[in-house]
Amino acid sequence: MTAHGTSASGTRKRNAEATRQALLEAAHDRFVRLGYEGTTLRDVAADAGVTLALIKRYFGSKEGLFKAALAATPRFLGQEDDAPQGPDALAEALSRQLAGRSWPEFGEHPVLMLLRASGDEQVDVRRRQALLDAGMQLLAASGHSDTGEGDHLLRAELLVALGVGVAVLRSTVGIQPLQDASAADLLTPLRDLVHALLPPPATP
Amino acid sequence: MTAHGTSASGTRKRNAEATRQALLEAAHDRFVRLGYEGTTLRDVAADAGVTLALIKRYFGSKEGLFKAALAATPRFLGQEDDAPQGPDALAEALSRQLAGRSWPEFGEHPVLMLLRASGDEQVDVRRRQALLDAGMQLLAASGHSDTGEGDHLLRAELLVALGVGVAVLRSTVGIQPLQDASAADLLTPLRDLVHALLPPPATP
Amino acid sequence: MTAHGTSASGTRKRNAEATRQALLEAAHDRFVRLGYEGTTLRDVAADAGVTLALIKRYFGSKEGLFKAALAATPRFLGQEDDAPQGPDALAEALSRQLAGRSWPEFGEHPVLMLLRASGDEQVDVRRRQALLDAGMQLLAASGHSDTGEGDHLLRAELLVALGVGVAVLRSTVGIQPLQDASAADLLTPLRDLVHALLPPPATP
Amino acid sequence: MTAHGTSASGTRKRNAEATRQALLEAAHDRFVRLGYEGTTLRDVAADAGVTLALIKRYFGSKEGLFKAALAATPRFLGQEDDAPQGPDALAEALSRQLAGRSWPEFGEHPVLMLLRASGDEQVDVRRRQALLDAGMQLLAASGHSDTGEGDHLLRAELLVALGVGVAVLRSTVGIQPLQDASAADLLTPLRDLVHALLPPPATP
DNA sequence: TATGAATGAGAGTTCATTCAT
DNA sequence: GATGAATGAACTCTCATTCAT
Known part of the structure; x- marks a missing residue:
């Protein structure tokens, strides 16, 4: 995308925001x-x-540009809304987010951005936090609370790890059949997996 | 490690192999x-x-050094021997390889080397093949054959992806509690996971 | 010469053309x-x-710089204009071009540039062509045509060789009295030489 | 040529002189x-x-090797013996030395070695002297004495310059027809040239 | 005597950055 | 506000040389 694209609203000479x-x-x-x-x-x-x-x-500098790009990265494995939850819904969301080209503006899966280091410590903190948040969110989506009891958080993070690994193997490396698996292909295995890792809490 | 370390046979200054x-x-x-x-x-x-x-x-050049380093990377998720197989043994091996410092000579998990690109196409092929091999091996260890029937290979590669993700999140990024989880901590979740992903084939 | 020399229109610091x-x-x-x-x-x-x-x-690279320098080399033994010709005029032009400091911007005789190889094949072709052209031009200036009859072209190239040798011996090596010979000193020997090598064609 | 070539006289294990x-x-x-x-x-x-x-x-160093190579360069335009002299004999010797492959052990004309600088001042002196000597020798061969009267020495050096130029244009650069001209091809033009430059001294 | 391990200096090239215009 | 000239530092790579064995 170039900065001086035609704008629908007439004037388009120097659009700072578009350039940015x-x-x-x-x-x-x-x-x-x-x-x-x-x-x-x-x-x-x-x-x-x-x-x-x-x-x-x-952006001031290369670091500034990197930070801005990092900040512009959409949430990883984030639930779009506070929609219905539970293992099945979670597995379906996962399969969609991992398989789909849900981010047409990003050539690769945006989570890969979280794996890129710039050498800046502050940046590392942000990356780490973003991935921790993903784990928390998965935990919540599964119907559990992060009270620290049991190994629920660890299990949620294993799910995050799976997502990270899938993104990596589908993009940079590229191994088949994983690389070209559709959301439908991924749904069943992921459902089994989510059920095994984060079973719905016992409802008394 | 420096090249001129003390050896058993007295001090030595010039040692091509040690330097290499x-x-x-x-x-x-x-x-x-x-x-x-x-x-x-x-x-x-x-x-x-x-x-x-x-x-x-x-090593001739930076590329040569990179290739040599890649070649020196131990097999990922490789079974050490042709030992007893099945989901439980697999989960146990996984937890050990992912948690342990089984590679004292490598600061980080060696699989991370497979994610590093140098720009050389030949190198990319080797990396891809190594990760494909890991999937095949997991498939075999689970008791399945790679006949292409069903989605067994895809499921095995999801396991590879999990391993990759765990290695990444434990090293570069570092999120807790995953980062410091012991093999024992990982064993139970991984067993659930392996059973769910690669259940033992039905034995009539 | 430095890039930031004083110009007629006052001092200037940034001048791309002057720098180039x-x-x-x-x-x-x-x-x-x-x-x-x-x-x-x-x-x-x-x-x-x-x-x-x-x-x-x-200039992009060292090669680019070399090519640019080669391209900026003035024609060797080139007649400045389509002036009167014949052996005497030729000898006079030769003595002037070989003796004089007709190229104040070049420390040495510019033909020496044509003897410098860079390893690039394309460059070699250009050098060779420039020297071939010099021979052709001398031939024409002597009143002969390059019809290939006789050994006129060979004789003209011997004259080119003489020019090359003189330039070499006057510059890099430096042998006396050739090195400091003036145009006047060179004129008589060169006239004898041109007459012997390229006598005016018989006019029936 | 390799150092350990077979020697006719039996022993050939380590021949220092052959290596040198x-x-x-x-x-x-x-x-x-x-x-x-x-x-x-x-x-x-x-x-x-x-x-x-x-x-x-x-040879001690690169400079030492260069000096040795320079010293091993045969005399340029040197008369093999103090044989018959005069313009015709001189022209014949010139054509032979410039055209021929009279130096099978040197890939290119050895005079080119005299044009190579190493940065060492002492080396430059030797190169200059060798070329000066060539002029002196040509002068002597033409039957003149180097008493300094007239411009005989300058004319002799023009002949040296011609030899240098021919060697250069036949080797590094390579322009036709000069490059492949035979001794016979060169003889006539060179005879005209020598006669014009260094006519036999008047014998009273 | 001869070999190969090891060094230091310097090459061309690349890049983020800064400074005038 | 925006451009392009100019800089300094760092990189990989190369080579002549020296040092142990």
């Missing part, structure tokens, strides 16, 4: 695919169709 | 932690206690 | 004197009074 | 073709079939 957004998407794409070191600002700027100096203007 | 090995381990450690681009040959040489030029001598 | 030109002249000078391998980009940049990275900016 | 000679020829070949900077000692050693360290043993 184009840079952000280009950066996200490259950071996810090539990592922090492998991404050059010149390429990001070229992808966005603007000059390199604008990156400094909008 | 020290370089290899230092490289593996940095490649796993920092990736291909993030790893500098100067740092690798410094870790090994030798000069940069020896990397050229022994 | 300063780099080109510095490069030409060093390539001619030291050859391709013997020339370091750091020294060229220092001569031009700028930083090394600008060479990449303007 | 093989190194010298390999060095000469590379220095002439690639120049000082372009020549690597490893390649020279490999050409000679020995290890690099022997260069240091026999």
Whole structure:
């Protein structure tokens, strides 16, 4: 996407917000695919169709751009809404999020962004927190509470790990049949898996 | 580890094999932690206690060093022997390999090496194959054959994905309680999981 | 010459064209004197009074710089205009071009640039062609045509060889009295030589 | 040529002199073709079939090797003996030396070695002297004395320059028809040239 | 004597960044 | 606000050289 795309609302000469957004998407794409070191600002700027100096203007530095791209990463395994819960719903959401191209603006699964390190400690904290949150959310979605009793949280994090692993193996590495498995293909195994890991709490 | 470590047979200064090995381990450690681009040959040489030029001598180039490090990576999720199989044995092996520090010479779980790309296509093929092999092996260990019937291979690869994800979340990212979970902590959830994913084939 | 020299219109710090030109002249000078391998980009940049990275900016690489320097080399033994011809005029032009400092911007005789190889095949072709052209031009200037009859072209190339040798012996090597011979000193011997090599064609 | 070639006289295990000679020829070949900077000692050693360290043993350093190669260069345009002189004999000798492969052990014309600089001042003096000597010798061969009267020495050096130029254009650059001209092809033009440049002294 | 291990300096190249315009 | 000129540091790689064996 270039910065100076045609806008429906007439004027389109210099749209700062569009430029920022184009840079952000280009950066996200490259950071996810090539990592922090492998991404050059010149390429990001070229992808966005603007000059390199604008990156400094909008994001200050490469680190700033990375942080912004990280912040723009959608929640991993997040439930879109506070919808019906339980293992079956969870498995269905998982299969959809892992298989689908639910993020047309991201070339790869956005969770991969959470695995990219920039060397900045502050960034690492944010990445870690985002993944911890994913575990918490899965735990909640399964109908459990995070009271720390039992190993429910550990089990939820194993589910997060599975999601991470699937994203990795489907993208960078690419092994079949996992890479091209559809949501339908994944649904049954994931349902078995969720049921085994996070069975619904006993209802007295 | 430095190249000129004391050996059993007295002190020795010039030892090509020890130098090569020290370089290899230092490289593996940095490649796993920092990736291909993030790893500098100067740092690798410094870790090994030798000069940069020896990397050229022994490995030809950075790519050569990376390939050597990749080749030195132990098999992922490999059964140590052709021992008793079935879900329970598999779960136990998994918990041990994922939790343990079974590789004292590698700072991080060696499977992470398989996720590092160097840009060389030939390398990518090897990485992919190694992970495919892991899936095949898990399938065999569970008592199934890879006849392609059903979704057994897909299920086995989900197990591989889980292993990859656990390794990632325990190392680079580091989320608790998963990061410090012991093999014992992992055993029960993993047993549930393996049983759910790869139940023993029906024996009529 | 440095890049930031004072110009007629006051002092100027940022001038892409001046920088490019300063780099080109510095490069030409060093390539001619030291050859391709013997020339370091750091020294060229220092001569031009700028930083090394600008060479990449303007010329892409060392090869690019070399090609640019080669392209900036004036024609060897070229007649300035389509002026009167014949042996005497030719001898006079030769003596002037070989003796004079007709190229104040080049430290050495520019033909020496044509003797410098960079390893690039494409460059070699250009060098060869430039020297072939010199022979053709001398042939034409002597009043002959290049119909291939007789050994006129060979004789013209012997004249080119003489020019090359004189340039070499006057510059890099430096043998007296040839090195400091003036155009007047060279004129008489060269006239004898041209008359002997390329006598005017018989006019029936 | 390798160092351990079969020798007719029986023993051939470790012949220091043969090794030295093989190194010298390999060095000469590379220095002439690639120049000082372009020549690597490893390649020279490999050409000679020995290890690099022997260069240091026999010649001390790269400079030492270069000096030895320079010293081993045969005299340029030297009359083989103090045989019949005069313009015709001189032209005949010139055509033979410039055209022929009179030096089977040198890939290129050995005079090219005299054009190669190493950066060492002492070396430059030797090169200059060798070329000056060539001029003196031509002068003598033409029947003149170097009393300094007239411009005879300058004319002789123009002949040296011609020889240098022909060697250069026949080897590194390679322009036709000069490159493949035979001694017979060169004889007539050279005779005209020598007669014009160095006519026999008037005999009262 | 001869080999191979090891070094240090320097090469070209790349990149994030800063500074004028 | 935006561009492009210019910088300095860091990288991989190469090579002549030296040091033990």
